[in-house]
Amino acid sequence: MAPLLRTSQQWVEKYRPRKVQDVAHQEEVVRTLVNTLETGNLPHLLFYGPPGTGKTTTALAIAHQLFGPELYKSRVLELNASDDRGISIVRTKIKDFAAVAVGSGISGYPCPPFKIIILDEADSMTEDAQNALRRTMETYSKVTRFCFICNYISRIIEPLASRCAKFRFKPLHEDIMLGRIQYICQEEGLDLDQEALSTLSRVSEGDLRRAITYLQSAARMYGSSISSGNIIGVSGIVPDDVLKRLVQACKSGEFDLAHTEVTEIIAEGHPVSQIFSQLFDYVIQSTEMSDEQKARVCERLAEADKCLIDGADEYLQLIDVASNTMRALSNVTQECTYF
Numbered sequence: 001m002a003p004l005l006r007t008s009q010q011w012v013e014k015y016r017p018r019k020v021q022d023v024a025h026q027e028e029v030v031r032t033l034v035n036t037l038e039t040g041n042l043p044h045l046l047f048y049g050p051p052g053t054g055k056t057t058t059a060l061a062i063a064h065q066l067f068g069p070e071l072y073k074s075r076v077l078e079l080n081a082s083d084d085r086g087i088s089i090v091r092t093k094i095k096d097f098a099a100v101a102v103g104s105g106i107s108g109y110p111c112p113p114f115k116i117i118i119l120d121e122a123d124s125m126t127e128d129a130q131n132a133l134r135r136t137m138e139t140y141s142k143v144t145r146f147c148f149i150c151n152y153i154s155r156i157i158e159p160l161a162s163r164c165a166k167f168r169f170k171p172l173h174e175d176i177m178l179g180r181i182q183y184i185c186q187e188e189g190l191d192l193d194q195e196a197l198s199t200l201s202r203v204s205e206g207d208l209r210r211a212i213t214y215l216q217s218a219a220r221m222y223g224s225s226i227s228s229g230n231i232i233g234v235s236g237i238v239p240d241d242v243l244k245r246l247v248q249a250c251k252s253g254e255f256d257l258a259h260t261e262v263t264e265i266i267a268e269g270h271p272v273s274q275i276f277s278q279l280f281d282y283v284i285q286s287t288e289m290s291d292e293q294k295a296r297v298c299e300r301l302a303e304a305d306k307c308l309i310d311g312a313d314e315y316l317q318l319i320d321v322a323s324n325t326m327r328a329l330s331n332v333t334q335e336c337t338y339f
């Protein structure tokens, strides 16, 4: 077996496909873009879809395939969420870059006579900043193409979205994910059994970036032989038995028991939002609970999750969910009063 290379390079970068043609599972997107690559006639683009499905990869690949390594720097501006993209940047940096005129290149690549501005994670831009982009987009459309990338298309303002050719990226199927993962395992000399592979695919929920990141963390921590438990260990998901004990305590109808479990979960430092997400999956799949019971638990879960996002206390939200689940399971009505 090949020795593990302890380089600091991220596998997500190392195994990023370099060509649009190599992006898996997004056939329509790839077909259309390969066509535009041949003609060099690119519209403004808007890529949207869940994380880790190849959006950034595709945008970078197009830019590289159009301009090649020599012209890339002068023709492509990449900005992502970690760059400041407020109004002032839109008015200065983006506008200045957009305004520069360019000719056709001569370097053996298509080199069409425009530049590309890639705005990754564009849904994190404020509406004001997006509005400020409208003018720039219109004014310099002869010499500049924009490529917006986002998870939620609804967060891109309509005037921008309507000027773009839109491409939806689909969540990756399990077999596609496993194919890529197995390829990486082979290249890196890792040994994962069937159970570990299926755990990895389950915990990454169609997000290939997440799967690759977990794999690399597990390889760093546990070496080349990785088990299902190792994957759970690096993924931050809560082990099944913790969740089972909580549900069991709720079923018992004894508040003290539930309280003990909640205290323990908090003491062990499990992220409560993760517990909520797993509890949700459990409830949905449960064959023992009635639809009404499920609805009651899920409604409170949603409220508690929102509270967490707003900064509420983890312990209080979890105890709230636990006691509500307990009442739902024992069919006590919501409005019951105890005294």
Ligand SMILES: Nc1ncnc2c1ncn2[C@@H]1O[C@H](COP(=O)(O)OP(=O)(O)O)[C@@H](O)[C@H]1O
Pocket (backbone or CB within 6 Å): 011, 012, 013, 015, 016, 017, 022, 023, 024, 025, 026, 050, 051, 052, 053, 054, 055, 056, 057, 058, 169, 172, 180, 208, 209, 212
């Ligand atoms: N469709 C795909 N085909 C091949 N690799 C992919 C695909 N989607 C994601 N990946 C892998 O996952 C990583 C993250 O992909 P990325 O394009 O950054 O996702 P996002 O859609 O969130 O921008 C890449 O390094 C790449 O290796």
Ligand SMILES: [Mg+2]
Pocket (backbone or CB within 6 Å): 055, 056, 057, 120, 121, 149
């Ligand atoms: Mg991305």
